[in-house]
Amino acid sequence: xxxxxxxxxxxxxxxxxxxxxxxxxxxxxxxxxxxxxxxxxxxxxxxxxxxxxxxxxxxxxxxxxxxxxxxxxxxxxxxxxxxxxxxxxxxxxxxxxxxxxxxxxxxxxxxxxxxxxxxxxxxxxxxxxxxxxxxxxxxxxxxxx
Amino acid sequence: xxxxxxxxxxxxxxxxxxxxxxxxxxxxxxxxxxxxxxxxxxxxxxxxxxxxxxxxxxxxxxxxxxxxxxxxxxxxxxxxxxxxxxxxxxxxxxxxxxxxxxxxxxxxxxxxxxxxxxxxxxxxxxxxxxxxxxxxxxxxxxxxx
Numbered sequence: 231x232x233x234x235x236x237x238x239x240x241x242x243x244x245x246x247x248x249x250x251x252x253x254x255x256x257x258x259x260x261x262x263x264x265x266x267x268x269x270x271x272x273x274x275x276x277x278x279x280x281x282x283x284x285x286x287x288x289x290x291x292x293x294x295x296x297x298x299x300x301x302x303x304x305x306x307x308x309x310x311x312x313x314x315x316x317x318x319x320x321x322x323x324x325x326x327x328x329x330x331x332x333x334x335x336x337x338x339x340x341x342x343x344x345x346x347x348x349x350x351x352x353x354x355x356x357x358x359x360x361x362x363x364x365x366x367x368x369x370x371x372x373x374x375x
Numbered sequence: 376x377x378x379x380x381x382x383x384x385x386x387x388x389x390x391x392x393x394x395x396x397x398x399x400x401x402x403x404x405x406x407x408x409x410x411x412x413x414x415x416x417x418x419x420x421x422x423x424x425x426x427x428x429x430x431x432x433x434x435x436x437x438x439x440x441x442x443x444x445x446x447x448x449x450x451x452x453x454x455x456x457x458x459x460x461x462x463x464x465x466x467x468x469x470x471x472x473x474x475x476x477x478x479x480x481x482x483x484x485x486x487x488x489x490x491x492x493x494x495x496x497x498x499x500x501x502x503x504x505x506x507x508x509x510x511x512x513x514x515x516x517x518x519x520x
Contacts, residue, residue: 275440275451275452276433276437276440276452276454277436277437277440277441277444277452277454281430281434281437284430284433284437285426285429285430285433288421288429288430288433289426291422292421292422292426292429295420295421295422296422299422306420306457306458306459307420307421307422308455308456308457308458308459309421309422309455309456309457310453310454310455310456310457310481311453311454311455312451312453312454312455312481313451313453314451314453314471314478314479314480314481315479326459333459334459334460335459335483335484336455336457336459336481336483336484338480338481339480339481339485340484
């Protein structure tokens with residue numbers, strides 16, 4: 231059966247494309263560059279992934295984190311896999327600024343509603359991702375954008 | 376200069392001991408098994424660690440996660456490295472229950488004050504850690520316990 235991204239994640243994000251192991255999503259709230267990696271696996275816990283797949287996922291998170299650092303003037307990168315609400319394994323890679331709307335609190339439950347990303351900015355992010363993440367394949371159409 | 380754990384982390388936790396790369400701390404609030412790994416590095420971002428050290432840290436987090444699963448009836452494991460408040464690199468490994476005091480919200484800013492761990496329970500956790508984490512070395516004295 232084809233891999234499907236959880237409907238709640240789909241509703242909350244733009245699907246930008248995919249890398250070797252993970253789909254890259256971008257949260258619709260443009261207050262922050264908030265990426266979510268969804269690796270193609272049925273396992274729901276990071277610690278249950280075989281070591282090779284753990285490394286692959288963290289390598290992809292690192293590439294996205296380097297992309298964040300290169301294109302935004304970040305104060306911090308937040309990495310987290312929680313899964314209390316959406317069980318499907320997903321890893322947040324979030325760029326934080328000392329003057330962002332919920333600094334220094336974590337984004338979950340604290341980030342006020344913000345403007346959506348413009349279609350142009352989404353395209354630009356896809357193009358920029360291709361320059362730093364060699365295996366990035368953009369989604370044909372930005373889901374729901 | 377000797378490596379020092381951030382004073383805020385020291386104040387919030389018991390220092391249980393260390394593994395190859397990380398010190399293992401346990402948050403003083405016993406509502407949840409909330410471990411914090413502090414790797415011996417001056418880098419503050421996970422994504423800036425060399426790949427070998429990233430793998431080492433995630434391996435240690437996985438061992439602690441397996442220990443959690445073995446000794447508590449968990450609903451979920453939360454893994455996160457935020458660092459918005461304490462800059463020193465640290466990785467949360469938190470066991471969550473569907474009936475815990477802040478489920479399904481993340482613990483940060485949401486977990487009500489809870490009872491401290493008993494000295495006996497802390498010793499038991501140290502002993503249990505030794506059985507599942509081969510390189511675990513317990514702290515001579517539980518800091519501040």
